Amino acid sequence: MSDDESVEAILPGPVRLARRMGEVGTWVMRDPLRLGEVADVISLAGGLPAGETLPAVEIGEAVTQVVTSRQAVTALQYSSAEGLPELRAWIADRASVDRGRPVDPGQVVVTAGGLQGLDVIARVLLDPGDLVAVEEPVFPGSLHCLEMYQPEFLAVPVDDDGMDVSALAERLAGGLRPKLVYTVATFHNPTGVTLSASRRRELADLAERFEFMVVEDEPYTALRFRGDPLHPVAAYSDNVITIGSFSKTLGPGLRAGWVVVPPAFAGAVGRAKRWSDLHTSTLLQYTLVTLLGRDGWFDAHLARLPAVYGQRCTALRDAVARYLPGVLEVNDPAGGLFVWGRVVAGLSADDLLDAAIRAGVSYVCGPQFAVHNPDPATLRMSFAGNSPQRLELAARRLADAATTVLGR
Numbered sequence: 001m002s003d004d005e006s007v008e009a010i011l012p013g014p015v016r017l018a019r020r021m022g023e024v025g026t027w028v029m030r031d032p033l034r035l036g037e038v039a040d041v042i043s044l045a046g047g048l049p050a051g052e053t054l055p056a057v058e059i060g061e062a063v064t065q066v067v068t069s070r071q072a073v074t075a076l077q078y079s080s081a082e083g084l085p086e087l088r089a090w091i092a093d094r095a096s097v098d099r100g101r102p103v104d105p106g107q108v109v110v111t112a113g114g115l116q117g118l119d120v121i122a123r124v125l126l127d128p129g130d131l132v133a134v135e136e137p138v139f140p141g142s143l144h145c146l147e148m149y150q151p152e153f154l155a156v157p158v159d160d161d162g163m164d165v166s167a168l169a170e171r172l173a174g175g176l177r178p179k180l181v182y183t184v185a186t187f188h189n190p191t192g193v194t195l196s197a198s199r200r201r202e203l204a205d206l207a208e209r210f211e212f213m214v215v216e217d218e219p220y221t222a223l224r225f226r227g228d229p230l231h232p233v234a235a236y237s238d239n240v241i242t243i244g245s246f247s248k249t250l251g252p253g254l255r256a257g258w259v260v261v262p263p264a265f266a267g268a269v270g271r272a273k274r275w276s277d278l279h280t281s282t283l284l285q286y287t288l289v290t291l292l293g294r295d296g297w298f299d300a301h302l303a304r305l306p307a308v309y310g311q312r313c314t315a316l317r318d319a320v321a322r323y324l325p326g327v328l329e330v331n332d333p334a335g336g337l338f339v340w341g342r343v344v345a346g347l348s349a350d351d352l353l354d355a356a357i358r359a360g361v362s363y364v365c366g367p368q369f370a371v372h373n374p375d376p377a378t379l380r381m382s383f384a385g386n387s388p389q390r391l392e393l394a395a396r397r398l399a400d401a402a403t404t405v406l407g408r
């Protein structure tokens, strides 16, 4: 039974869920994570950052500093919907460097994670029936968040260089007029791919020519372990909204993120945030300001991440190549948390999953990330949450599962 059915079962007779709920997907945010809780299954399913990278001690020190300082009572009070000025200024400074032109702190709204950023943007900009272009495959959390506002979706395919911007251009030339184009341009979830520099420029040009907003979701940009950083799409046009998050760098349980919006939208985004949850936790924001205010601390913290994720990505890729030749091929991302795989030998990812779980390893089947066109041969694996040794064991278990399924 899905959660929605259980809720309906306890509602009094005449009360029905809103129509929009019938269109919103239910399971993906929970089930892959839950698989990780089954004893002795090595989960490659979740999108969690490596626990070892989360700075628990420093966060503890910063919270203690706040609650034992003269700011303690202020930190426990209501604060502004848009966020603490010091935190907005810190975010605006970093965004100015990324974009190569000044971002005003008034363009920044602090949110409870990146997904709330998408939610307030959608609330402010979408009417039912508006067209939203998304990558296919797509992060289901974002798709379901957008579904709450009842848009139509235009699915744009993804290849090794990220969103196929020429396919989007063709649809625009054919008369389609999206209001928003949502992209995870850097270390895309689920595929791990990155939008090339030329496509970033092309997408920004299209946004200006066809008057849509690009929503550039950037939870993974700081997790680069190879190659040089690219300019964000936002570097090339003012028609871009940035969604940022501390989830993958400081911890998703904090629920700390932000949006950077054009000045014209900032007031409406602040209002949408205020009339949803008043503001993001004041205590959390003071804690972040304390932590991020330690000279050089955040950059030194970020500098430790590539070694962890790069090593794990290589370990998983090498183990797949060693134990699953002719069965599974995975791509080669330059950062983020995920590899995207394709099962060969006529298998589907779903055919393999039951046996895989019985053998003690899990992943997410590619069709779970589909918008309109599921590809049964694809799957997503996260290398983030396990040591290189566990990743090797995971590949060996998957090879055993494949042997069982293929009857070899």
Ligand SMILES: Cc1ncc(COP(=O)(O)O)c(C=O)c1O
Binding pocket: 047, 112, 113, 114, 115, 116, 139, 141, 142, 184, 189, 217, 219, 244, 245, 246, 247, 252, 256, 257
């Ligand atoms: C592309 C993308 N956007 C948003 C989120 C949600 O992140 P947050 O924890 O910042 O809300 C995730 C989480 O995995 C994600 O992959």
